[in-house]
Amino acid sequence: MRRISILAHIPLVGLAMLVWWVLWFMLMGTLMSVEELNATIGAALHDDGGRSFWPVLPAWPTLQPLARLLLDTPHFFVMFWNTFRLVVPSVAGQIVLSAPAAWALSRFRFRGRKLLITVYIALMLMPFQVTMVPNFLVIDRLGLMDNVLAVILPFAFSAFPVFIMLKGFDAVPHALLEAASIDGAGPVRTFLHVGLPLGLPSILAAMVLGFLDVWGAIEQPMTFLGDPSAWPLSLFLPQIVAEELGLAMAASLLMLLPAVLFFLFGQKYLELGIQAAGIKE
Amino acid sequence: MRRFFKQTDLAQRRAGGNILRFLAILLALTLIAQGTAGATLARVVLATPERGEIIDAIRAQATVHASDHISKYVPPGLRIAQMHVHMGQRVGTGQAVATFARDALEAAYIRESAALQRMERDLETLLRDASGETPLETAQRNAQRARADYTATLQQNEADIAAAREALNALAQPEALRNHERALADYYSVAAQGQADIHTAFTNLQNTTGENDIPLQNALRNHERALEDYESARAQSEEETATAQAHYNAVRRGTASTVDRTATENAQRNAQRAREDYQSALRQNEEALTAAEAALLTAIQAHHAALFASPPNPAALAAALAEVERAQNAIPAAQATAQANRLAAARRVEDAEAALSQAQRGATTATQNEREQAATALENARARAESNILTAQRRLEDTQTALTQAQGHFEAAVAQAQAAYETARNRATENSQAARRRTEDTASALHSDAQRAQTTLQNTLAAAGNSRQQAARRVEDAEIALHNALQQAEDTSAHSHINAATLRLDIAEKQAQVEALEALLAAEGVLYAPYAGAVSFAQQTGESTSAAPLVTLRDTYGGFHAQLSIPRTQAERLSVGTQSEVTTGGGSLFFVPTVTGIVSALSNPCENDRVTVTISLPQGNWNEGQRVDAQIIFSRANFDLSVPVSALHSDNIGYFLLVVAQRNTVMGVQNVVHRVNVTLIAADRYRASVMGAIDRNSQIITGSNKAVSVGDRIRVN
Numbered sequence: 001m002r003r004i005s006i007l008a009h010i011p012l013v014g015l016a017m018l019v020w021w022v023l024w025f026m027l028m029g030t031l032m033s034v035e036e037l038n039a040t041i042g043a044a045l046h047d048d049g050g051r052s053f054w055p056v057l058p059a060w061p062t063l064q065p066l067a068r069l070l071l072d073t074p075h076f077f078v079m080f081w082n083t084f085r086l087v088v089p090s091v092a093g094q095i096v097l098s099a100p101a102a103w104a105l106s107r108f109r110f111r112g113r114k115l116l117i118t119v120y121i122a123l124m125l126m127p128f129q130v131t132m133v134p135n136f137l138v139i140d141r142l143g144l145m146d147n148v149l150a151v152i153l154p155f156a157f158s159a160f161p162v163f164i165m166l167k168g169f170d171a172v173p174h175a176l177l178e179a180a181s182i183d184g185a186g187p188v189r190t191f192l193h194v195g196l197p198l199g200l201p202s203i204l205a206a207m208v209l210g211f212l213d214v215w216g217a218i219e220q221p222m223t224f225l226g227d228p229s230a231w232p233l234s235l236f237l238p239q240i241v242a243e244e245l246g247l248a249m250a251a252s253l254l255m256l257l258p259a260v261l262f263f264l265f266g267q268k269y270l271e272l273g274i275q276a277a278g279i280k281e
Numbered sequence: 282m283r284r285f286f287k288q289t290d291l292a293q294r295r296a297g298g299n300i301l302r303f304l305a306i307l308l309a310l311t312l313i314a315q316g317t318a319g320a321t322l323a324r325v326v327l328a329t330p331e332r333g334e335i336i337d338a339i340r341a342q343a344t345v346h347a348s349d350h351i352s353k354y355v356p357p358g359l360r361i362a363q364m365h366v367h368m369g370q371r372v373g374t375g376q377a378v379a380t381f382a383r384d385a386l387e388a389a390y391i392r393e394s395a396a397l398q399r400m401e402r403d404l405e406t407l408l409r410d411a412s413g414e415t416p417l418e419t420a421q422r423n424a425q426r427a428r429a430d431y432t433a434t435l436q437q438n439e440a441d442i443a444a445a446r447e448a449l450n451a452l453a454q455p456e457a458l459r460n461h462e463r464a465l466a467d468y469y470s471v472a473a474q475g476q477a478d479i480h481t482a483f484t485n486l487q488n489t490t491g492e493n494d495i496p497l498q499n500a501l502r503n504h505e506r507a508l509e510d511y512e513s514a515r516a517q518s519e520e521e522t523a524t525a526q527a528h529y530n531a532v533r534r535g536t537a538s539t540v541d542r543t544a545t546e547n548a549q550r551n552a553q554r555a556r557e558d559y560q561s562a563l564r565q566n567e568e569a570l571t572a573a574e575a576a577l578l579t580a581i582q583a584h585h586a587a588l589f590a591s592p593p594n595p596a597a598l599a600a601a602l603a604e605v606e607r608a609q610n611a612i613p614a615a616q617a618t619a620q621a622n623r624l625a626a627a628r629r630v631e632d633a634e635a636a637l638s639q640a641q642r643g644a645t646t647a648t649q650n651e652r653e654q655a656a657t658a659l660e661n662a663r664a665r666a667e668s669n670i671l672t673a674q675r676r677l678e679d680t681q682t683a684l685t686q687a688q689g690h691f692e693a694a695v696a697q698a699q700a701a702y703e704t705a706r707n708r709a710t711e712n713s714q715a716a717r718r719r720t721e722d723t724a725s726a727l728h729s730d731a732q733r734a735q736t737t738l739q740n741t742l743a744a745a746g747n748s749r750q751q752a753a754r755r756v757e758d759a760e761i762a763l764h765n766a767l768q769q770a771e772d773t774s775a776h777s778h779i780n781a782a783t784l785r786l787d788i789a790e791k792q793a794q795v796e797a798l799e800a801l802l803a804a805e806g807v808l809y810a811p812y813a814g815a816v817s818f819a820q821q822t823g824e825s826t827s828a829a830p831l832v833t834l835r836d837t838y839g840g841f842h843a844q845l846s847i848p849r850t851q852a853e854r855l856s857v858g859t860q861s862e863v864t865t866g867g868g869s870l871f872f873v874p875t876v877t878g879i880v881s882a883l884s885n886p887c888e889n890d891r892v893t894v895t896i897s898l899p900q901g902n903w904n905e906g907q908r909v910d911a912q913i914i915f916s917r918a919n920f921d922l923s924v925p926v927s928a929l930h931s932d933n934i935g936y937f938l939l940v941v942a943q944r945n946t947v948m949g950v951q952n953v954v955h956r957v958n959v960t961l962i963a964a965d966r967y968r969a970s971v972m973g974a975i976d977r978n979s980q981i982i983t984g985s986n987k988a989v990s991v992g993d994r995i996r997v998n
Contacts, residue, residue: 070310074318075947077311228947236947261303265296 025054026256029249031061037245045245065246069254076236076251083215083232086151090214091207093156099203102165103191107177117166123159128219139224150224155214161206168202169195201272208266215259324998325954325985327941330977333923335963335970338914339855343845343863343896345907352818352830353378355801355808356393356794359826360385362806366819366832372810378832379820381806390798397791404784407777420759420766427752427759434752438745445741448734461723468716475709482702485597489698492583492604493691496611499572500687503618504680506565510622511673513558517629518666521551524636525662529655548637555633559626566619573615577608596701600694607690611683618676625672632665810834817905841903843878843896845911852892854915855880861896864910876901880913920962920970928983929961929969936961938975939982939989941997948994954982956991 029037036059043050069076105117135154144150172195180190196203218234225231233255237248263270363380366372524547584601587594636658801808814834820826843863859880882895896911930937937958944953959973975981980997982989989995 071314071317072321074311074314077307077314078947080307081311228945229949231947257303258300261296261300265293265300267296268290268293 024056026249026252028054028056028058029246030066030253031063032058032246032249033060033062033064034244034246036060037249041245065250069247069250073247076233076254078229079231079233079236080254082230083234086148086155086217086221086232087211087214089148089152090155091210093152094158094161094210095203095207097156098158098161098206099165099196099199100191102162103169103195103199105162106166106169106172107195120159120162124163132219132223136223145224146226146230148225148230151217151220154220155210155217158210158213160213161210164206164209165199165202168199168205171202172198201269204266204269205272208263208270211262211266212259215262319996322994322996323985323987323989325941325982325989325995326998327980328925328928328983330922330924330971330975330979330981332919332921333968333970334917334919335923335965335968336912336914337916337963337965338912339847339851340910340912340966341845341847343843343909343911345841345843345898345903345905345909347835347841347903347905352833353808353811354828355381355826355831356389356798357825357827358385358389358392359801361820361822361824361826361831364819364822366810366816368816368819370816372814372816372834374810376810377807378810379808381801381808381826383802383806385825386798386801386806390795390802393791393795393798397788397795400784400788400791404781404788407781407784420763424756424759424763427756431749431752431756434748438749441741442738442745445734445738448737458727461720461727464716464720464723468713468720471712471716472709475705475713478705479702479709482698482705485594486695486698486702488583488586489597489600489694492579493687493694495572495579496576496608497684497687497691499569499576500680500684502572503569503615504677504684506569507673507677507680510562510565511670511677514625514669514673515666517551517554517558518662518669520547521632521636521662522659522666524548524551525655525659528640529652529659532652532655545637545640548633548640552630552633552637555626555630559623559630562622562626566622569615569619570612573608573612577605577612580604580608594701596697600697604690604694607686614679614683618679621672622676625669629665629669632661636662835905841898841901842881843898843909843911845894845896846891847894849886849890849892852883852886852894855883855894855913857881857883859913859915861911861913863896863898864912865907878911916963918963922972922975922977923968923970924981925983926964926967926969928981929959929964929971934958936971938971938973938979939991940975941980941982941995946994951994952997954989954991954993954995 032040038045040054041052044052105113105120139145139150144153176194176198177190180194185193216234217232221230221232221235233251236251236255360382361379362382365377365379372378527547580601584598584605587598587601590597639654639658808831810832816832817835818830818833820829820831857880861878861880862875863878864875876899878896878898880894881897884893884895886892894911894913896913924938928938930939935958937956939954940957941952942955943950946953957974957979959971959975962970962972964970982995985995986998
């Protein structure tokens with residue numbers, strides 16, 4: 001692979017800075033006191049007129065917002081664990097329900113298969129705002145309003161993981177399946193012992209994407225969860241007023257960390273999954 | 282799962298480890314945060330609104346005093362030989378209180394008796410009037426005199442002013458005014474006459490200019506015409522002479538044919554020109570005659586106008602007459618000139634025609650006769666030319682002379698009319714200025730006399746005003762002196778009465794002292810208690826008496842009162858007769874001894890703006906100096922919703938209560954503080970009655986271990 005020259009790094013670094021500036025913005029905001037935040041960006045928040053600016057480094061760095069968030073904001077942690085209470089079952093449900101569905105769509109040929117795949121794709125493309133009202137009616141009929149299952153079940157039955165895993169399972173060689181069949185393995189055993197291990201990259205990719213999707217979900221909890229004690233972390237920031245901007249910055253940083261860590265964990269499989277989706281046999 | 286972990290690489294395992302560490306840290310922080318949050322929650326004390334009685338009252342501590350006390354006084358200067366009572370001792374009526382030294386008692390008796398006699402003598406002296414009304418009478422006389430002077434001054438002033446007015450009126454005589462008016466009318470008349478004369482002279486000037494301009498123009502036209510004739514005659518003569526010469530030369534040379542043709546043409550042209558000149562001369566003659574007749578007519582009209590002008594102007598009339606004569610003389614001259622011109626023009630025509638016929642009869646070859654004829658024609662042509670030229674020149678000279686004369690006449694007439702105009706203008710200006718000066722003189726004379734009289738009148742008025750003011754001031758001073766004299770007389774009289782009354786009182790007091798000393802002497806110097814009571818004050822043995830009481834007895838069988846001090850603002854709500862509850866100490870948890878008293882007196886506010894309230898107490902076991910709690914109640918009412926006063930808060934918006942409500946928060950169901958705005962109806966020291974969005978079940982914060990604000994999560998104590 002040809003090495004990129006030093007000069008070529010400059011525009012790349014510039015483009016990267018455009019992306020990372022937001023993160024730096026948030027990190028420095030975490031280290032600013034409320035007074036400094038009001039002095040720099042207060043004009044934009046309070047609509048009093050004047051100019052706002054964002055310094056590269058804080059003039060009076062302080063850990064007070066972070067300390068207040070970590071030590072004096074118990075409801076932040078409650079919402080944090082509420083988020084995990086939503087994410088883990090959702091992701092697990094996606095894996096348990098979408099993997100077999102994807103294997104079936106990938107390996108079996110039956111009438112209406114392509115139509116079904118098309119339906120899955122159409123469902124995947126629909127935004128939440130389109131399906132919100134039908135979802136609301138179904139969940140209300142099922143009596144699941146104000147219940148965490150109202151958020152978990154729609155995510156578990158999501159179409160997007162099926163699509164990701166479908167492409168991954170398509171990459172499994174037929175020869176292996178035939179060999180397993182010759183060895184007497186049935187469809188279930190073939191799925192469990194051949195399909196799942198070989199399709200693991202796509203499964204993990206779907207898991208990472210699903211985690212990111214549920215972790216940042218705000219519409220579903222806002223719509224279906226009326227009890228504040230069940231609210232996830234995505235509903236913590238809207239409660240913060242402009243006077244607690246430092247707290248918002250620190251909360252945003254902490255909210256970002258799990259997603260980053262999980263992404264780092266599944267990055268390799270995510271890339272493999274995307275790669276596999278792009279290869280056609 | 283084992284297979285899964287076998288498939289992961291080091292980076293993945295590290296990332297997984299990071300996730301687990303992160304979650305562990307978060308778990309620890311969760312526990313710490315929940316622990317600290319719970320520790321920092323404020324603990325509050327709650328109460329619910331309930332029906333309660335609110336008493337609007339004033340509360341203060343009071344001191345009990347006995348209402349009646351009697352002090353016994355003795356004349357001063359007595360030495361106490363023995364004091365038989367002491368502080369706090371109860372004495373009965375008639376009990377010996379003190380024994381005085383006899384020598385001091387006798388000396389005091391003598392001294393007081395002498396003083397009494399002296400006072401009585403002073404009273405007699407004071408009652409003797411030394412009437413002296415001199416200052417008052419003097420002041421009255423002065424006042425009368427000042428009033429009389431004022432009246433006389435007014436009368437004198439009126440007379441002076443009347444005299445000054447008469448003098449002013451006398452100066453404004455009708456004769457002077459008439460003179461002035463006459464001079465004014467004369468001025469206007471002279472000015473108008475002058476303007477009329479100027480206008481007439483100017484009109485004459487214009488007419489003269491117009492009238493004399495016509496002959497001048499006519500003479501000028503004649504002269505121009507004569508000049509044209511002269512030039513024409515000369516040109517024609519030269520041409521004829523040249524023609525004749527050419528013919529002669531041709532005849533001499535034998536080229537008559539050419540010359541004849543040329544001569545014929547020339548003769549034709551000359552004949553034609555002669556005819557035209559003749560017609561022109563006729564027209565000129567007619568024009569000259571017409572102009573002369575018109576000038577005559579104009580002169581006659583001007584003569585008529587000058588003849589009938591008003592006022593008559595002899596100079597203009599003479600000028601007009603001379604003009605008429607000139608115009609009349611100009612007509613024959615014009616006729617003669619016209620005749621001469623016509624004849625000359627006719628002669629020229631004949632000659633031109635003769636030359637033409639001769640030229641037409643002309644032979645091809647000139648003979649000697651023809652030469653002679655040609656020569657003769659040439660000489661004739663030359664003679665005619667000279668004659669024509671001479672005639673034209675003479676006429677030119679005549680017209681020149683007429684023009685000069687006309688110019689002279691014109692200039693003379695205009696100069697004369699101009700001189701008459703200037704004369705009229707100057708005369709009008711002089712007359713107008715003279716009339717104006719006369720007017721100013723009469724006006725000045727009239728004004729100065731009037732001003733003198735006016736000044737005199739003003740001075741008289743000013744002097745009258747000053748004298749009147751001075752007289753009025755004198756009257757005022759005299760009246761003030763009279764008033765002061767009256768006041769002084771009254772004061773003197775009142776002072777005397779007051780002194781006499783005071784002296785009588787002193788005499789009575791002294792008399793009482795003397796009688797008391799007599800009584801003591803009669804009792805061998807022993808003083809007995811007039812009433813029973815407790816001794817609250819007593820002098821000691823060996824002391825001398827003074828104006829202070831010898832002994833004070835408190836009547837313990839009478840009433841007691843409680844005195845308390847309250848701010849003036851609170852005392853303003855009190856009045857004598859207000860009920861008061863007095864609570865003594867002691868009692869038990871279930872019974873507090875309370876009696877009802879009546880406010881009997883309110884003192885005036887003292888320096889620290891506090892008022893002493895006296896409450897009459899009913900019969901009871903009171904002690905002098907006892908401390909009690911007094912409560913003066915203004916109103917007492919029951920309210921449905923009353924809260925402890927500690928629950929009531931206020932800010933710039935108004936009163937509010939902090940109410941606890943359970944809310945569903947992220948942390949679950951928690952007690953959260955929220956604000957309820959209320960209206961304060963009544964309040965006392967303990968409870969307050971409010972009105973607002975609260976009911977009997979509302980949990981109101983009445984106290985907390987730390988500051989609590991709206992939105993805080995709290996813990997109920």
